Amino acid sequence: MQPLLSITGLQTEFVTHAGVVRAVDGVDLVLHKGETLGVVGESGCGKSVTSLSIIGLLPKGQSRIASGDIRFEGKSLPSLSDAEMRKIRGNRLAMIFQEPMTSLNPVFKIGHQISEAVRFHLKLGKKAAWEHSIEMLRKVGIPRPEQIADEYPHQLSGGMRQRVMIAMAMACNPQLLIADESTTALDVTIQAQILDLMRDLQKTEGTAILMITHDLGVVAEMCDRVVVMYAGQVVEETDVKTLFRDPKHPYTKGLMASLPQLAGDQTRLQSIPGNVPNPLEMPPGCRFAPRCSFRIDACDRVKPELLEVEAGHKCRCLLYEEVEA
Amino acid sequence: MNSATQSSPTTVGSAKIIKPRSTFRLLLQNRLAALGLFFIVMWTVAALVAPLVAPYAPNAPDTSIKLQGPSAEHWFGTDNFGRDIFSRVLYGAQISIWTGLIAVGISFCIGVPLGGIAAYYGGVTGNVIMRVMDTLLAFPSLVLAMAIAASIGPGLISAMIAVGIVGIPEFARLMFGQTVSLREKEFVEACRATGVKDSIILFRHIFPNALAPLLVRATLGMGFAILTAASLSFLGLGVKPPISEWGAMISEGREYIISGEWWLVTFPGLAIATSILGFNLLGDGLRDVLDPRLRSSR
Numbered sequence: 001m002q003p004l005l006s007i008t009g010l011q012t013e014f015v016t017h018a019g020v021v022r023a024v025d026g027v028d029l030v031l032h033k034g035e036t037l038g039v040v041g042e043s044g045c046g047k048s049v050t051s052l053s054i055i056g057l058l059p060k061g062q063s064r065i066a067s068g069d070i071r072f073e074g075k076s077l078p079s080l081s082d083a084e085m086r087k088i089r090g091n092r093l094a095m096i097f098q099e100p101m102t103s104l105n106p107v108f109k110i111g112h113q114i115s116e117a118v119r120f121h122l123k124l125g126k127k128a129a130w131e132h133s134i135e136m137l138r139k140v141g142i143p144r145p146e147q148i149a150d151e152y153p154h155q156l157s158g159g160m161r162q163r164v165m166i167a168m169a170m171a172c173n174p175q176l177l178i179a180d181e182s183t184t185a186l187d188v189t190i191q192a193q194i195l196d197l198m199r200d201l202q203k204t205e206g207t208a209i210l211m212i213t214h215d216l217g218v219v220a221e222m223c224d225r226v227v228v229m230y231a232g233q234v235v236e237e238t239d240v241k242t243l244f245r246d247p248k249h250p251y252t253k254g255l256m257a258s259l260p261q262l263a264g265d266q267t268r269l270q271s272i273p274g275n276v277p278n279p280l281e282m283p284p285g286c287r288f289a290p291r292c293s294f295r296i297d298a299c300d301r302v303k304p305e306l307l308e309v310e311a312g313h314k315c316r317c318l319l320y321e322e323v324e325a
Numbered sequence: 326m327n328s329a330t331q332s333s334p335t336t337v338g339s340a341k342i343i344k345p346r347s348t349f350r351l352l353l354q355n356r357l358a359a360l361g362l363f364f365i366v367m368w369t370v371a372a373l374v375a376p377l378v379a380p381y382a383p384n385a386p387d388t389s390i391k392l393q394g395p396s397a398e399h400w401f402g403t404d405n406f407g408r409d410i411f412s413r414v415l416y417g418a419q420i421s422i423w424t425g426l427i428a429v430g431i432s433f434c435i436g437v438p439l440g441g442i443a444a445y446y447g448g449v450t451g452n453v454i455m456r457v458m459d460t461l462l463a464f465p466s467l468v469l470a471m472a473i474a475a476s477i478g479p480g481l482i483s484a485m486i487a488v489g490i491v492g493i494p495e496f497a498r499l500m501f502g503q504t505v506s507l508r509e510k511e512f513v514e515a516c517r518a519t520g521v522k523d524s525i526i527l528f529r530h531i532f533p534n535a536l537a538p539l540l541v542r543a544t545l546g547m548g549f550a551i552l553t554a555a556s557l558s559f560l561g562l563g564v565k566p567p568i569s570e571w572g573a574m575i576s577e578g579r580e581y582i583i584s585g586e587w588w589l590v591t592f593p594g595l596a597i598a599t600s601i602l603g604f605n606l607l608g609d610g611l612r613d614v615l616d617p618r619l620r621s622s623r
Binding site: 057089090091097102120 | 448511515518522530
């Protein structure tokens with residue numbers, strides 16, 4: 001079956017005063033219909049840039065997709081014109097942002113904001129679009145949708161606003177929903193409700209979700225497969241169970257070790273020493289080598305490849321390359 | 326500003342421009358703004374009812390009664406042609422308010438889109454627009470207005486256009502600043518993510534969020550426009566005689582200050598002063614009332 005979204009060799013660059021920064025360097029992703037793919041990594045690893053590259057919202061003039069292809073429903077997104085891309089955005093491909101408090105326009109009513117995309121994409125009239133908006137609000141579990149549609153964003157709580165954002169994103173029944181840290185700004189109980197809601201909607205609408213997060217808890221709860229990113233590259237890719245049971249890459253292992261444990265006598269949280277490398281001064285060999293506790297001499301010289309170490313389990317690490325060789 | 330936070334402690338952070346009634350109430354609590362509003366209402370009413378209440382025709386000369394001081398028949402006295410100054414001041418309100426509205430309208434309608442486009446699209450276009458604006462801003466405004474009015478040819482319309490053009494950079498700069506900060510807001514990005522066109526984002530989503538400071542600026546601009554238009558008329562580049570315009574009246578009456586006929590310049594002068602004071606007070610008041618919303622909306 002043809003995948004819904006396939007990214008091959010994506011390289012996204014930012015032009016800065018200091019030079020060209022390659023924020024995403026050769027990312028490959030595949031997402032099938034109805035599937036949830038998690039993209040995990042710490043700040044600055046290129047998760048968000050990957051999602052902005054997909055939806056075509058990279059800051060103009062400062063960034064570009066240097067090479068690689070993003071195919072969505074058989075179309076190559078980077079080669080589409082602005083007008084063609086606008087038809088896909090919000091319609092077949094939607095995005096939920098991190099900050100529900102500022103992602104709604106403060107001067108427009110909720111119903112108006114949902115209607116806007118509906119009128120544009122589904123070609124509905126004003127009244128029909130308004131009714132569709134109310135229907136969407138009901139679907140995302142907002143009580144009294146008729147009244148809420150008539151209210152302004154400041155009258156709603158954070159959780160409610162995130163529900164509204166989801167209603168907006170889902171209004172045109174997209175095939176792919178990109179959720180960029182969409183639950184990070186919410187407190188945990190609301191977070192759980194929102195994740196439940198997304199899962200329910202996914203079940204009923206068959207939407208695929210690209211879940212961008214740094215929260216492994218969210219990944220464990222939501223995702224079918226996981227991609228771990230580090231310094232603009234995919235370092236590990238596997239299904240969610242294998243990732244938690246048997247992480248291969250030292251970075252993933254470090255992430256797992258830094259999770260708080262309920263059992264055992266651990267008194268302090270583990271952390272990975274050091275920082276993400278400066279994109280302008282990438283290590284010549286493995287990008288994780290300077291922080292890696294399993295480092296071998298070759299790591300400083302040889303760039304590891306993303307190799308399949310087990311069936312359906314890919315890892316970018318020399319430790320496993322040698323095993324293969 | 327204080328009154329805003331005191332009277333509605335629970336709604337700090339709410340979008341107040343949506344509720345014109347509460348904005349209006351807050352405005353009236355500010356005494357100076359209320360005074361400003363009073364002056365504006367007074368002159369607007371004067372302009373509207375001038376044909377009904379003016380005791381004499383504004384442009385009918387009667388040399389038999391020229392240069393009479395204020396009296397029961399002629400409240401503000403008569404000028405050198407025997408025209409009733411009270412009637413002329415009332416009719417002058419029409420011209421001044423129209424001049425203000427049209428001039429500010431021109432500045433607003435050209436300046437705001439220019440500033441918005443320059444900020445939203447940026448690049449070479451934006452740079453060119455804003456540098457032209459800076460150049461316009463570098464001229465003293467009255468000198469620039471004189472140059473424009475003189476090049477179009479003297480007259481009421483050219484005075485309005487000249488004053489309007491002089492006001493463009495102020496609006497462009499203000500909108501530019503607003504757009505630059507609003508452009509990076511997440512709701513704008515969310516809008517783009519739903520496939521909304523750039524031009525629609527700029528005018529339907531960014532513009533309403535920038536409206537509050539623009540309104541304040543427009544109110545202050547009214548005072549400036551009336552003053553500049555009056556200055557142009559005083560200099561002979563505005564309305565032509567015998568039309569009654571405050572600046573022109575002062576210009577015509579200035580020779581009589583020394584000979585003791587003070588009423589020729591005093592009453593139109595007071596009219597200019599109060600109307601401008603009114604718009605400035607209202608503008609300041611509006612800024613105070615609208616500001617808390619602006620600060621908390623980010």
